[in-house]
Amino acid sequence: LLVLRYSYSNDITDLDKAMPHLEKSIEYYELLVKLTKDTYYYANSMQTAQRRIPIGGDDGNNKTWAELLPHYERELVNFKRNLDLLKSSKDGKIVTKEAKPWQTAEVTLLSESKGTYAVKNGTKVYGTPISELTKVAPELQNLKGITFDETSQNENGTHLKFKNTKAVKLVVGYFNSDQKRFLFPPSLETDAAGNAHGQAEVILASAMNLKELPRVNIHTYTFEAGENKLDLGKGRVLILGFIDANQTITPRDVGFIDAGEKGAIDWLFY
Incomplete structure (x- = not known):
């Protein structure tokens, strides 16, 4: 209730009061x-893709209390991070700042690709009307995304091999959703290697909107010069291109919320 109250009061003390309860x-x-x-196995009714609360039970997953715990732990970690972000911002509010496009970097793709696309308004990242970009953070607007088939991502994951002559950061967009068809963002709470490339932190929150898909948070993966590869799990995720690893990047909340979210507080847990 205290977190919900914050959506009306905009008083950070409400979130501080909520923390010990969470x-x-x-x-x-x-x-x-x-x-x-040792006594509870599962509930058959939990093993269904139709169940969405608190999270999908697709393919018989998330059917026990133990399986659900990491999801709640991740939400608490995200809440703490976002609360710190609010506290460090002016007047307890995250203000959208003018930003410049990141400096891109050239790499040689070694794996097969379905092409690239400009990361800008109007681009259909999956070639479908619902995947059309409607808002893009200024930092991303010089990037060239790498095209992947959404069905293949859901069934086989996302895999990329490339060669770079200098250190680069690979820009990856994670959909702000707990549905299985979207790849969960990296988390040290559930994966000990979740920050092997500096990818655990959200660099740009709510940085992209698509016509009928969840908004996107931006993470970056750092790779030294040489031949490298990225292997991600099953689910939709956007591979948005490469930038120079030596430039200064300022993490922020861009503030592109989904339609109908009216001061949405869901982002506090993502």
């Missing part, structure tokens, strides 16, 4: 997992 809820949930790990 932390305590994780403690109670951990106890629930401990008490049921």
